[in-house]
Amino acid sequence: xxxxxxxxxxxxxxxxxxxxxxxxxxxxxxxxxxxxxxxxxxxxxxxxxxxxxxxxxxxxxxxxxxxxxxxxxxxxxxxxxxxxxxxxxxxxxxxxxxxxxxxxxxxxxxxxxxxxxxxxxxxxxxxxxxxxxxxxxxxxxxxxxxxxxxxxxxxxxxxxxxxxxxxxxxxxxxxxxxxxxxxxxxxxxxxxxxxxxxxxxxxxxxxxxxxxxxxxxxxxxxxxxxxxxxxxxxxxxxxxxxxxxxxxxxxxxxxxxxxxxxxxxxxxxxxxxxxxxxxxxxxxxxxxxxxxxxxxxxxxxxxxxxxxxxxxxx
Amino acid sequence: xxxxxxxxxxxxxxxxxxxxxxxxxxxxxxxxxxxxxxxxxxxxxxxxxxxxxxxxxxxxxxxxxxxxxxxxxxxxxxxxxxxxxxxxxxxxxxxxxxxxxxxxxxxxxxxxxxxxxxxxxxxxxxxxxxxxxxxxxxxxxxxxxxxxxxxxxxxxxxxxxxxxxxxxxxxxxxxxxxxxxxxxxxxxxxxxxxxxxxxxxxxxxxxxxxxxxxxxxxxxxxxxxxxxxxxxxxxxxxxxxxxxxxxxxxxxxxxxxxxxxxxxxxxxxxxxxxxxxxxxxxxxxxxxxxxxxxxxxxxxxxxxxxxxxxxxxx
Numbered sequence: 001x002x003x004x005x006x007x008x009x010x011x012x013x014x015x016x017x018x019x020x021x022x023x024x025x026x027x028x029x030x031x032x033x034x035x036x037x038x039x040x041x042x043x044x045x046x047x048x049x050x051x052x053x054x055x056x057x058x059x060x061x062x063x064x065x066x067x068x069x070x071x072x073x074x075x076x077x078x079x080x081x082x083x084x085x086x087x088x089x090x091x092x093x094x095x096x097x098x099x100x101x102x103x104x105x106x107x108x109x110x111x112x113x114x115x116x117x118x119x120x121x122x123x124x125x126x127x128x129x130x131x132x133x134x135x136x137x138x139x140x141x142x143x144x145x146x147x148x149x150x151x152x153x154x155x156x157x158x159x160x161x162x163x164x165x166x167x168x169x170x171x172x173x174x175x176x177x178x179x180x181x182x183x184x185x186x187x188x189x190x191x192x193x194x195x196x197x198x199x200x201x202x203x204x205x206x207x208x209x210x211x212x213x214x215x216x217x218x219x220x221x222x223x224x225x226x227x228x229x230x231x232x233x234x235x236x237x238x239x240x241x242x243x244x245x246x247x248x249x250x251x252x253x254x255x256x257x258x259x260x261x262x263x264x265x266x267x268x269x270x271x272x273x274x275x276x277x278x279x280x281x282x283x284x285x286x287x288x289x290x291x292x293x294x295x296x297x298x299x300x301x302x303x304x305x306x307x308x309x310x311x312x313x314x
Numbered sequence: 315x316x317x318x319x320x321x322x323x324x325x326x327x328x329x330x331x332x333x334x335x336x337x338x339x340x341x342x343x344x345x346x347x348x349x350x351x352x353x354x355x356x357x358x359x360x361x362x363x364x365x366x367x368x369x370x371x372x373x374x375x376x377x378x379x380x381x382x383x384x385x386x387x388x389x390x391x392x393x394x395x396x397x398x399x400x401x402x403x404x405x406x407x408x409x410x411x412x413x414x415x416x417x418x419x420x421x422x423x424x425x426x427x428x429x430x431x432x433x434x435x436x437x438x439x440x441x442x443x444x445x446x447x448x449x450x451x452x453x454x455x456x457x458x459x460x461x462x463x464x465x466x467x468x469x470x471x472x473x474x475x476x477x478x479x480x481x482x483x484x485x486x487x488x489x490x491x492x493x494x495x496x497x498x499x500x501x502x503x504x505x506x507x508x509x510x511x512x513x514x515x516x517x518x519x520x521x522x523x524x525x526x527x528x529x530x531x532x533x534x535x536x537x538x539x540x541x542x543x544x545x546x547x548x549x550x551x552x553x554x555x556x557x558x559x560x561x562x563x564x565x566x567x568x569x570x571x572x573x574x575x576x577x578x579x580x581x582x583x584x585x586x587x588x589x590x591x592x593x594x595x596x597x598x599x600x601x602x603x604x605x606x607x608x609x610x611x612x613x614x615x616x617x618x619x620x621x622x623x624x625x626x627x628x
Contacts, residue, residue: 015392016358040388041355044330066391066421073387073417074354077380078329099420103387106413107380 004029004153004205004310006228009045011269011302013212013234013248014067016040021304022067023211023270025230026051027151029133035059036149036209042071043078049305054084058128060135061092062211063146069096073103080111087114091127091135093145094119122147124222138222140213143247148219150226152206158198165197203314208261211270214244215253220260227313229263230302232270236280239272248272251281255288258297264313269302318343318467318519318624320542323359325583325616327526327548327562328381330354335618336381337525337584339544340365341465343447349373350463350523356385357392363619368398372442374449375406376525377460383410387417394425401428405441405449407459408433436461438536452536454527457561462533464540466520472512479511517628522575525584528558529567534574541627543577544616546584550594553586562586565595569602572611578627583616 005028012020022039026046033055035042046053056079061069072090079088090100097117104115120127120137122145128135132154140146157179165175170184178184184192208223211232223229231254235243240250249257251268258266266289268281275281278301289297300308319342326334336353340360347369349356360367370393375383386404393402404414411431418429434441434451436459442449446468454460471493479489484498492498498506522537525546537543545568549557554564563571565582572580580603582595589595592615603611614622 014395016361016388018358018361021358040385041358044332044335044355047330047332064421066388070388070391070421071354074330074380074384077384081328095420099416102413102416106409107378107384 004207006207006230006267006308006310007049007051008267008269008302008304008306008308009042009049010039010304011271012039012067013232013270013272015273017273020271020273021045022071024071025209026056027207028055029151029153031055032057034135034151037062037068037211038071038075039067039069040071040074043075045304046075049307053079053082054086056084056088057086058135059088059090060149060209061090061096062140062148062209063122063142063144064093064096065144065212068211069100072100073107076100076104076115077107079113080108083112085112087116089116089118089128091118091120093121120147121145138219140210140219141216141247142212142214146212148208148210148213148222150206150208150223153204155204156201158194158201160198161196168192168197170197205310205313207310208263210254210257212248214247215249215256217260220257223257223261223263226261226263228265228267228308228310229258229261230267230269231257233268233278233281233285234270234272236275236284239274251284252288255285255299258285258299259289259292259294263297265298265300265308265310267300267302267308318521320521320544320581320622320624321363321365322581322583322616322618322620322622323356323363324353324618325585326353326381327546327584327586329587331587334585334587335359336385338385339523340370341521342369343465343467345369346371348449348465351376351382351525352385352389353381353383354385354388357389359618360389363621367393367396368400370398370402371400372449373402373404374463374523375404375410376454376462376523377436377456377458378407378410379458379526382526383414386414387421390414390418390429391421393427394422397426399426401430403430403432403442405432405434407435434461435459452533454524454533455530455561456526456528460526462522462524462527462536464520464522464537467518469518470515472508472515474512475510482506482511484511519624519627521624522577524568524571526562528561529563529570531574534571537571537575537577540575540577542579542581542622542624543572543575544581544583545571547582547592547595547599548584548586550589550598553588565598566602569599569613572599572613573603573606573608577611579612579614579622579624581614581616581622 009024010021021041024042233251234248323338324335335355338356547565547568548562
């Protein structure tokens with residue numbers, strides 16, 4: 001299992017269809033599962049992808065349209081029956097926490113796990129932090145308040161060069177300081193530069209989730225420098241007017257955000273049910289990236305069951 | 315399409331699995347769809363079985379455990395987006411109506427159809443009636459208040475014998491009375507008995523839904539004379555103790571209810587996830603019926619996508 005894996009559980013929009021279920025993703029980060037949005041069918045998709053309920057720690061809800069959160073009642077009910085223990089935190093707007101709390105209290109009267117709500121707003125803020133990762137919100141531009149999320153791996157520790165630390169007899173107690181970049185001072189006062197004892201840390205990866213939203217340069221600005229961007233591509237250019245009326249983006253606009261942000265990888269999703277397949281979405285995004293000097297950018301169509309190893313973007 | 319069709323959308327219990335989704339059935343009665351229970355995934359199962367949202371008129375909820383109603387938020391949200399129009403009535407207990415009403419108000423702010431709640435109780439009562447059918451509740455014996463439902467086709471009209479009514483010059487205006495069983499009086503005062511002018515009406519069919527419940531002779535009494543019985547069979551006899559602790563029945567007990575009620579057809583469902591298949595459920599029920607002189611009773615295992623023409627039981 002990779003350190004930082006993106007799992008697509010659902011990538012449809014509005015209502016489930018026979019091709020796509022509504023939006024849900026799971027970031028598998030060093031064995032912790034962080035769910036992003038939770039459309040109906042998310043819990044069954046977790047089973048299909050063999051993502052264990054007991055590893056689920058956080059659920060991030062971008063906005064309170066049904067196709068992004070109506071899998072929560074069933075998922076919470078299953079967590080209550082599974083006796084998973086631990087704490088699950090739902091990050092959502094205040095009104096979402098209120099209604100979801102009522103549903104949980106009614107349908108999950110007996111449960112062994114602790115449900116917490118973290119009230120978030122559609123603004124730039126760090127809403128989650130642990131020793132290896134932060135999660136940030138940033139505003140999206142949809143028909144209702146909506147937020148994106150950026151998952152950032154924290155800077156990592158440098159790698160010890162075993163032969164060198166042995167040669168200088170570096171005591172075990174000093175190792176952590178070396179990994180953090182400190183020089184080593186020998187018993188006779190010589191300074192051994194850190195760069196002789198360690199090699200550079202692995203680059204940290206970042207992932208931004210942008211759904212649902214109109215194209216907006218402020219989105220590109222917010223996700224600038226992020227390695228991997230998921231951006232909704234509900235429509236294709238031929239349906240741009242419909243897209244904009246409904247607060248959505250086209251595949252070309254998704255690519256524009258990724259190009260402007262300088263992403264290495266773009267993932268498209270949240271497809272309208274009106275398309276028989278998403279070949280045109282991919283072709284449009286590819287053409288935009290190529291035309292803007294980014295033929296190196298990887299572009300993927302989200303699909304149920306797709307699992308992407310984001311560490312390949314290091 | 316048959317006049318009276320039973321569609322199995324889901325027949326699992328507790329939580330969705332890769333084999334079965336939670337409980338949901340749709341009775342297709344003369345082109346109206348009446349849903350019974352609504353586990354998560356019901357709306358997608360409707361699409362799979364090509365049951366049109368626009369034909370859905372009533373939803374009957376047996377009890378308020380998640381596996382019997384947590385498909386409602388998503389289904390109602392989709393109905394709201396589909397612009398189906400008309401009225402959908404949810405028949406549920408008072409506390410269910412309260413929480414589901416809150417969920418609907420929050421997630422379905424714009425909708426073109428009218429949602430109504432009919433408050434029911436787990437007691438014997440007629441809760442629905444139209445010109446062709448009644449629906450009755452009766453108590454089941456589960457861990458929480460729970461009700462069964464009996465769908466009864468009303469007595470039908472007799473069939474006109476065309477040649478005879480022509481021979482007696484029966485005026486059109488008299489036809490309805492004849493179909494309802496009246497004799498015909500000729501202009502010169504002769505009484506022509508109805509039985510010479512019509513043949514018997516087709517028998518009316520009845521269907522009883524019993525889930526979730528312990529075996530209880532009062533259930534058999536309540537559904538006596540019903541043609542087709544669905545009875546939960548969460549467990550097999552080897553797990554009878556577990557079944558009873560959890561307020562559930564075994565396949566043998568389901569057959570016992572059907573035998574005691576004199577049913578023509580039995581449908582088993584609501585299987586525990588602990589079984590790899592339901593062969594033993596079927597074998598147990600078959601053996602019980604055979605041992606009690608009912609080798610003529612048809613027994614079916616519910617399965618997602620199964621569609622039974624109940625008019626074959628006439």
